[in-house]
Amino acid sequence: xxxxxxxxxxxxxxxxxxxxxxxxxxxxxxxxxxxxxxxxxxxxxxxxxxxxxxxxxxxxxxxxxxxxxxxxxxxxxxxxxxxxxxxxxxxxxxxxxxxxxxxxxxxxxxxxxxxxxxxxxxxxxxxxxxxxxxxxxxxxxxxxxxxx
Numbered sequence: 500x501x502x503x504x505x506x507x508x509x510x511x512x513x514x515x516x517x518x519x520x521x522x523x524x525x526x527x528x529x530x531x532x533x534x535x536x537x538x539x540x541x542x543x544x545x546x547x548x549x550x551x552x553x554x555x556x557x558x559x560x561x562x563x564x565x566x567x568x569x570x571x572x573x574x575x576x577x578x579x580x581x582x583x584x585x586x587x588x589x590x591x592x593x594x595x596x597x598x599x600x601x602x603x604x605x606x607x608x609x610x611x612x613x614x615x616x617x618x619x620x621x622x623x624x625x626x627x628x629x630x631x632x633x634x635x636x637x638x639x640x641x642x643x644x645x646x647x
Contacts, residue, residue, distance in 0.1 A: 532561040542574035548647035569605035569629025605629030
């Protein structure tokens with residue numbers, strides 16, 4: 500039995516709160532039913548991944564979705580990128596952006612591949628590291644990881 504308020508508070512502080520995610524900074528504290536990060540590291544899978552994101556939002560419009568890209572996965576977020584049928588990716592990206600989806604491009608990839616930042620479409624944001632961004636979204640902001 501706990502004999503004092505101080506002991507009770509210490510016991511509560513030491514108790515893990517599984518499944519409890521504290522309030523977040525950075526715009527991820529909204530009333531979302533789900534927070535999901537989609538990881539794309541190969542643009543060969545980009546159109547299928549974008550369909551997954553669209554289907555995800557159709558099934559659950561209150562989801563917060565962030566698409567994080569690195570390596571060859573950034574290619575569909577570069578100016579003029581087209582799928583194998585010559586359809587521009589930017590149109591689909593714009594539509595998803597209007598639905599609240601965020602797109603992130605790895606700066607390490609841009610530097611390693613010598614791609615100027617100006618080649619990234621305006622719908623996407625550049626982050627220092629794609630893999631670090633995925634880790635941050637999971638660890639700090641409680642996002643679920645999906646790899647299409």
